[in-house]
Amino acid sequence: MDEAPTPNEAQWRNWNEISGPKWVRAAAVMEGRLAPVNDLLLSEAAPRPGEQVLEIGCGAGATTLRLAAAVGATGGVLGVDISAPMLALAERSLGEAGAAQAKLLAADAQIHPFPAGAFALALSRFGVMFFADPIAAFRNIAAALAPGGRLVFAAWAGIEANPHWEIPYAIARRHLGPPKPRPPRSPGPLAFSDADYVRDILAAAGFEAITVTPVAVTLAGRGAAEEAELATLFGPSGALVEEKRPDDALRATLHEEMTAAFARFPTLPGGGLALPATVMMASARRR
Structure with missing residues (x-):
């Protein structure tokens, strides 16, 4: 992918130059953390053997692998993403798994001309909140679905319902100040936290x-220090750190305070931290 597509140029640059490379470096940890969300998503979507599935924002391919297993050799999965680094990792993972029924496409799902009516299911794990024009994007996705085709996706609920984000963000904001003002509902992780907005x-x-329902889920965290490191890279606190670019001393302070905060989270039976979270589970059918 050599050129930034429009109208999502800002997101193309973010996921190719900033967030995408970060995710690739932390992929094993992040995918382990989000495994419970994959379980929710696949249970809701119920992909069937032989179906053709369009995955929006396939990222590093963890959900793609599970979709490929669900549809089997007679079905197919097309995973679409704008992040070349994440797609490269997904390609390796699919190749190692021998998932020949899954294909990858570097494209902007908001504008890419998918084959009309080609898919029974469109699915996304945290990949649909970044469209510059969400109505246009979902119209494009609807056109790719057969009549009656299913749409299922997971988006993040508000930061107040996700303490694994809210707590480190409060620490970062206290030290770094507020972020630059942004228009309401700008593309980003929290853009779809309002159920009525998503329904509209x-x-x-x-x-x-159309159904849009908040669902509580427990994410599988690592140790407190590792979670603190991740909080300086991802989510609202990571975005604030990226914007403010604190020096090493201030980064160390952030890490120390975040580590102490995460140490107060409950632990999982097998080790690691239990991170309470809430996602918005959305489902709909094409008219």
Whole structure:
């Protein structure tokens, strides 16, 4: 992918130059953390053997692998993402698994001309909150679905419902100050935290039987120090650190205080931290 596509140029640059490379470096940890969300998503979507599935924002391919196993050799999965670094990792993972029924595409799902009516299911794990024009994007996705085709995705609920983000963000903001002002509902991890807003988008894009429900889930964290390190890289606190670029001494202070905060989270039976979180589970059908 050599050129930044429009109208998502800012997201293309973020996921190719900033967030995507970070994710690749931490992929094993991040995918382990989000495994419970994959379980929710696959349970809700219920992909069937032989189905054709469009995955929006496939990232490093963890969900793609599970979709490929679900649809089997007679089905197919097309994983779409704008991040070349993440797609490269996904390609390696699919190759190692021998998942020939899964293909990858470097493209902007908001504007890419997918084959009309080619898919029974469109699915996304945290990949749909970054569209510059979400109604246009979901219209494009709807056109790729067969009549009655299913849409299922997971998006993040608000920061107040996700203490694994809220607590380190409060620490970062106390030391670094507030972020630059942004328009309401700008593309980003929290853009779809309002259920009514998401319902309106999907209805305007040509979907029906729309449900958007907050679901509590426990993420599988690592140790407190490792979670503190991740909090300086990802989520709202990571975005603030990226914006403010603190020096090494201030980064060390952030890490120390975040480590102490994460140490107060409960532990999992097998080790690691239990991180309470809330996701918005959305489902709909193409009219």
